[in-house]
Amino acid sequence: MGNSGLAGMLTATLRRDLLLAYRHRTQLANPLVFFTIVVTLFPLALNPEPQLLGTIAPGVVWVAALLAAMLSLEEMFRSDFDDGTLEQVALSPYPLSLVVLAKVAAHWLVSGLPLLLLAPLLGVLLRLDTVALGTLVATLLLGTPVLSLIGAIGVALTVGLRRGGVLLSLLVLPLYIPVLIFAAGAVSNAQAGLEVTGQLALLGSILALSVALAPLAAAAALRISLS
């Protein structure tokens, strides 16, 4: 059992989570439908004037993406915790943090990536211009993995509680705020024709920090939840 054993374990985890998501594919649509509905409600409730829509679009798309990401978070560890497979994974000879990383990757592929593909369409709906659309996709590409990674810590902490839903939002939403500020700010800047590399670099560094630290924190939290 060397590296190949570890790689085997991680690919098996990734493949299993994707297969399970595929077998539950009707559930996958829920966050996407929610995302679409929230974004389309704004032009209906406010004035559908192009200039106003353009102003609110970055914030609206990002807040909706953030809430949609929250919707699917619980599933990351909940069912594994309930059916005992998490116990078995915790008893594997490899670092739990790497298994967490594989699970987060699977979660992002089925929840973050579809948002990324859907967002440009909704951006067009809100009259974002091409440059802003490109920036929107770039911020979502850097930001949504952070949402999954930070979410993993919150879910790992609350998975042992029967009613962890509200607590999970309270734990996770404050940590999402920097991502929201920099991402929406970058899209607004792009719209105004300003430089966005600063915000994108900050988002990238938040992502790098989360990839490095969030799996460790989530693994430690899972061990507490399991004991």
Next chain:
Amino acid sequence: MERLDEPLFSDLSFVVDAGRALRLSGRNGAGKTTLLRILCGLTPPTAGDVRWCGEALQRCYPDFVADLCYVGHVPGLKGDLNPVENLLFHTAGRAASGVSPEAALARVGLPPECEETPCRRLSAGQQRRVALARLLLTRARLWILDEPFTALDPEGRGRVEALLGEHLRGGGLAVVTTHHHMELESDRVVVLELDDGQ
């Protein structure tokens, strides 16, 4: 060990040798499952330590879990995967015994037509059999089984006892909680009675 700040048991000390099984018995709520989870390293004990081959568990944890197969009271199966898929996931990255999942399922007496059925459609006894089939797939020397006979019919209990006997004769160790009297050779099974803090 404490639960809800009440001492559950204390002054508990035992050694399980190769080729032997320890059967934990005691009333419901005596702390059998808690003790098993402490032995697995899932729950840290309030005081004291668990040793594997003479070394404290924390120091040899990767080696220890590589040698451990734990079947808890929840079967640890994904309801949407079929038995073979579940077993393949379990063996990923672990030292394999060379037994195929199909052969292992046949040994625990799961009918071949169930192999393609999602686990959530299997009966409780069949799910238990799939969970126990994990024992055959790894080369784990230590089996920790929490109520392995629950939901099994007499034929299934016989099969599991046969597996356990074979494992012990091969130099393996086991810690089992059960209220079922095992027909195994009495010199191989030591019984530990957990009663009110003893």
